[in-house]
Structure formats: structure tokens, C-alpha cells
Amino acid sequence: MMIKNIFKNIGPGPLIAAAFIGPGTVTLCTLAGVNFGYALLWAMSLSIIATIVLQEMSSRLGVVTQKGLSEILKTEIKNPLLKSTIIILVLSAIVVGNAAYEAGNISGGALGMETLFGSGVMSDLGFELKLWPLIIGAIAFFLLYMGSYKMLERVLIALVILMSLAFLITAIVTKPNLVEILKGALIPRIPEQSILTIIGLIGTTVVPYNLFLHASLAKTKWTSKADLKYARKDTVIAVILGGIVSMCVIVSASSVPFQDVNNASDLALALKPLFGDYATYFLSIGLFSAGITSAITAPLAAAFVASGCLGWGSDLKAKRFRMVWIFILLLGVVFSSLGFKSIEIIKFAQVANGLLLPIIAGTLIWIMNKSSILGDYKNSKLQNVFGLLILAVTIFLGGKTILSVFNVI
Template identity: 65%
Template sequence: MRTFFKNIGPGPLVAAAFIGPGTVTVCTLAGVQFGFTLLWAMVLSVIATIVLQEMTVRLGLVTKKGLSEVIRQELSTPLVRGFSIILILSAIVIGNAAYQGGNISGGVLGLETLFGASSINLGHLQLNSYSLIIGVIAFVLLYTGNYKIIERFLVFLVILMSLAFLTTAILTKPNMSALFKGALIPKFPEGSTLLIIALIGTTVVPYNLFLHASLVKEKWKAVSDLSYARKDTIIAIALGGIVSMSIIISAAAITSAEVSNAADLALALEPLFGGFAKYVLATGLFSAGITSAITAPLAAAYVATGCLGWHSSLKSARFRAVWSIVLVLGVLLSSSGLKPIQIIKFAQVANGILLPVIVGFLLWVMNRNTLLGTYKNSKVNNIFGGLIFLISLLLAVAAINKVFNLNVF
């Protein structure tokens, strides 16, 4: 048991990254609008995430490099390499800045549900007090440059978030027969297509593929640790999936059409289960926001330093500069007056378009014998990876369709 806890590592950080306000919002809408019917989409998402994240774990441990470093190294044609680096940099760094606004805004919603609204004036600029608080916490934690401190803090918040959402789901006393039916039997109710795609897209997150490959180098030093890294990945992501499903289950208990995010869900559950439910859910939403507010800038820094060939030390000046820029932009966006849902939707569109490109790159490098040798993908890995690639293409088409109103669906 002691060895098990000692080897809990980047997995919970990846779970913390994908269970952000975007996931909470999408799961809430899925539960309110379709009850347990779309639980199967979350089960599919968790399987896909485990498959892809296991590949990045293998890549990081064997090569001792992050995904962006490997892509930069393996693309020998200058034009292709340059285009790929620009695409990845713009989508991940800019996309994460947008996500950061949504992450901080989600944490703010949780605090506002508990304590009410609060803002401060800096000259002509009005900032949300809670945005600044969350930004300062994230800055201090990242600036320490100590992986163990960051890991332990995020593991604590993931446990807190898990307990909050699981407790809320249990309070609703769900019909277990209907729950398992929704989780195991795929159904496509009218008007659910984009929500199904959103459930998958908010769980299979492109920047997590970069983050995980880089973090395994911080936690483990030898390929012999691969079994520990795999267990860590499977357990953490499965737990993250259960937390996401708990949000759907909680939201399914609500009949009000006015629920559009987890803050609304917290207030809607209060008449049924008392003020306790509001505090528990608001704590979960705050935890979801702040964990993602830490991992998004961290991922952006790993991607930027890897793509540009910089040293990716947690304490290097360039590394700190990248995450600082993303963090500051996130605080400003969350205080801009834009609704959090608008910020989150923008970032999801960017990630939806990028996902098949990143999955394609990952499958390509994972089949390179010169890079991975006996640790390259097996046929089973490639079959599952190919299916996920096709699903990610569907996500990209849906994202483009949403932006340009092409009426593909």
C-alpha cells in the first residue's frame, strides 16, 4: 500500500486537467437534458483517454522527452516541421489561455455560490476579487518549481473534488438499473449529437497528451517504472470518469430547464437536499476550476519550450514566462465580463479542431521503431488508436460546423 501511494503521480494531475469547469458544465447539461442516457459517451471517453495517455506515458519514459520535443525531432522536413510547430503552439498556448479564463471563471462561480460576488477597482479596471485570489494561488504554486509540491496540492484537490461530486450523486439516490443501462447501451436522442461530441471532446483533451509525457519524466526516471506509471494512469483517469459521471447523475435529478452550469445545479439541488448539497457542489466546482487553472499554464509551458527547443525545467526563466503569460491572460479574461460558458466554448472549438492532428502525430511517433524499439505500439494499440482518430475527426468536423454553421449535422 505504501509503494502504491508513493507511485501516485501524474495521473491525478491529468484527471485534474480534464475535470475542469468545461467538463462540469457539459456533464451538467447532459444530465439535465437527457438524464442517464448519455452516460455511455463518458464511458467511451474514459476508455479513449486511457488508451492515448498510456501511449504518452510510454513515450515520455522511454525517450525522456515530451511529445512536442519528439515531434520537433522526428519531423525532418523544415517546412512541415515549421508548420506543425506553429499549429501546435498557436492552438495549445492560445487555446490554453482561453481555457484558463474558463478555468478561473469556474473556480469563481464556486466561490460566488458560497460567499457571494466580490470585485475590486484598479483605476479604470474592475477585477473580480476571486479571480485574483485563484490567480495568486496558481502563481505561487507554479513559481515554486517543485514538482512534488504541485503534485501533492493537486492530488489533495482531486480527492476533495471527487468526494464532493460523488457525495452529491449518492444524495440523489439514482435508479441503478437506469444508470447501468445509460452507461452500457449507446443511444442518440434527438438533439444530442453535439452534446455527445462535447462529452468526448472535454475528456480527451489534446494538451493532456503533452502534459502527461512531460510529467512522467519528473516522477519516474527508468523504463522499469512503466508498470507503476500505467497503473497510475488507469486508476486516476477511471476515477476522473466516475467523477464526471457523478455530475451527470446529480444533474439528472433536476427537472428545471434553467440549469446551465454547476453553480445553477448547486442552487437547484438545495430545495431537494438542503443547503449541504449547495456547499458540497460549490466546493467541487471551485476545486475543478483551480486544478485546471494550474495544469493549463503548466501544459502550455511544456508545449512552448518543447516546440522551440528550450530547456523545459520548472525553474527556468522561459518556462516561467510562458505559464505566467497564460495565467495573467486567464485572470484578465475571467474578469472581462464575458460569460464563462462563452470562453469555454471558444477553447473547446480550438481543441476540437486540433485533436485529430495531435492524435495523428501521436500514433505516428508511437510506431517509430527507431524511437521506441520494443516499446512501440502493438496492433491492439493501433486499432484502438485508429478508432479514436476517427472519433476525433468527427469532433473536428463538429467544431468547424459550429463555427461556420455548415449544417453538417
């Protein structure tokens, strides 16, 4: 009965964790561990705090107002030019951005399957067609098309638990040094040539589209202000769990004594001679779970954002809502199956996200201080202090992301 009550009050939090732990995050954490050992674990600690602060604001906004963040932006920004600019930027960064990243999400899940079951490539058609992306796309399509928030929530919670256990067991198998892990997580160090990796670790955890997704899912899950305590607990537990998963990948990668590892699939193969088949299996299962959860949440977030910005409403079974996520999922499956990498689209998405994160974080803090919207549930002074510190970090991150895309740094 107690377990049933715990699961009853678990809401969008695990879906948010599922969204930020995609194959891109896993790959970046792998590189951080291989190149810098435990030295960058503190960047994940900082990311966890920043994500909790911003996501708690987002979920509180959804529960109290019963509106999504994009709907609030439309009604609260009065200047027509500013409103249009922000809506275009939001649509570009999140709808186009998630379409660009969707192929990576599906390809990451497929890599996990390839490591376990072989390549699954058909080459009889005159060109190579990868089957794993089609299977992952079909699973994501089925779950999204059912249009049941409860079912989606249960499946994603199960996958997040599977992913967490897989990465945690992999890290334990590598017999890490706990004292060194604590030092790495609590004492900031910036080794030579690590600044872009640090920016990447924070940037893949504090994600702009999650702020939109969380508000929309929170209002779907909870309709009473009395539920805010559950929403807050759900956010804190899920984000900490997500951060620990990312740390486990860094820890696992730190145990590899050679540098020829470029992604999680390489890491799985590198762990095999050191720690046996089990390490490879667990890591591959984790990578598959990370890919499929992100392949579901990215189109879902884009559909919520597009529906809110364009005033369509956010019914999961609505025709226009479905059209958005089907378009993004289809693009991801096609690009991933054919092995097509649109670098220019991904660069555009990175620039748009770099611009969007500080704008949305700043706008969210401004909205969270409006009594006309939140009444007694607006930000406290302490929440504002944390929020403004995080805003400064997002401005720095956004600037660095844009400069790195144009090879300035």
C-alpha cells in the same frame, strides 16, 4: 506504509484528470444531465476508454525516451514545411487556446466560491472587480512559481481527491437509480438534439494538450523503463476516476426536475430545495476544485509545449518556462476579474483544437510504432487497433467541432 507506497507511485495521472475536469466539462455534464438524464452516460464510458489508450501511449513515450511529445515531433518530422505547420498549429492551439480557456477555468473556480461565500465584488473603483479570480490566480501563481514538481503533484492530488469526493457525495445525496445508471453507461442512445452534447462530452475528455502534458510529466516523475508498470496503472486509475467524477455531475443534474439550469452554479442552487444545503456545499466545493486544478494545469501544459517546440528545455524554474505560464495565468486572471469574454479567441481555440486533436493523435500513433524511438516498447497490434479506432473518432469530432463553430451544424 502501504498507503505511503500507493501515493509514492501515483504520478501525473491525477494531474491529467485535473486538467480535463475543468469548469467547462462540469458545465457540459450539467447540461447533459438536465436535458437528457442518464441517456448520455455511455459517451463518458467511450471517452474514458479513448483517453486511457492515448494517455498511456503518451506517458510510455515520456518514460522510455525521456523527452516531451513536442521535442519528439521536432526531431522526427523531417519535412520542413510539415514540421513548421504542425509546430505553429500546436503552439496556436495549446498556448493561445489555453490562454483563452484560462479565464473560464478561473471563473469556474470563482463560481464555486461565490455560491459558498457570496459574490466578492468590489465596485468602489468606478468599475466592478471580482476578487475570487484574484485569489484563485494568486494560489495558482504561488504553486507554479515554487517550481517543485513533488509539491505541485501533492497539492493537485489532494484537490482531485477533494473534487472526486465532493461530486460523488452530491450524486449519492440525489439517490440515483443504479440500474438506469448502468443502462445509460453501457447502452449507446442518441436522443433528439443530443449530437453536439455527445461531441462535447467526448471532446472535453480527450484533450490534445493533455497528450503533451502527460509525456512531459511522466519523464519528470519516472526515469527508468522498469517504472512503466506504475505509469500504466497511474493512467488507468486516474482517468477512470476522472470519468466517474464527470458521470457523477451528469447523475446529480439528472435529478433536477426543471430545465432552467445553465451551469454548475445554477445546479448547486437548484439542488438546495430538493436535497438541502449539503448538496449545494458539496457541488460548490467540487466546482472550486475543478476550476483551480485546471487553472494550474493549463498554464503548465502551455509552458511545456512552448519550451519543447522552441527548444528551451523544460526546467520548471527556468526563466522562459515561467514567462509562458505567467503570461497565460495573468491573462486568465485579468479577463475573469473584469468579466471579459473574448468569444472570438475561444472560437479560434476551438477550431485549432478541432484540427489539432486528429493530427496529434495520428502522429502519436505513428511515433509509437517506430522501433528507432521506442525499441521493444512500441505499440502492440491490439494497441494499434484501439488507437486507429480512436483516431477515426477524433477526425469525426474535429470536423464536427469546426463545423459547429461556424454554425454549419
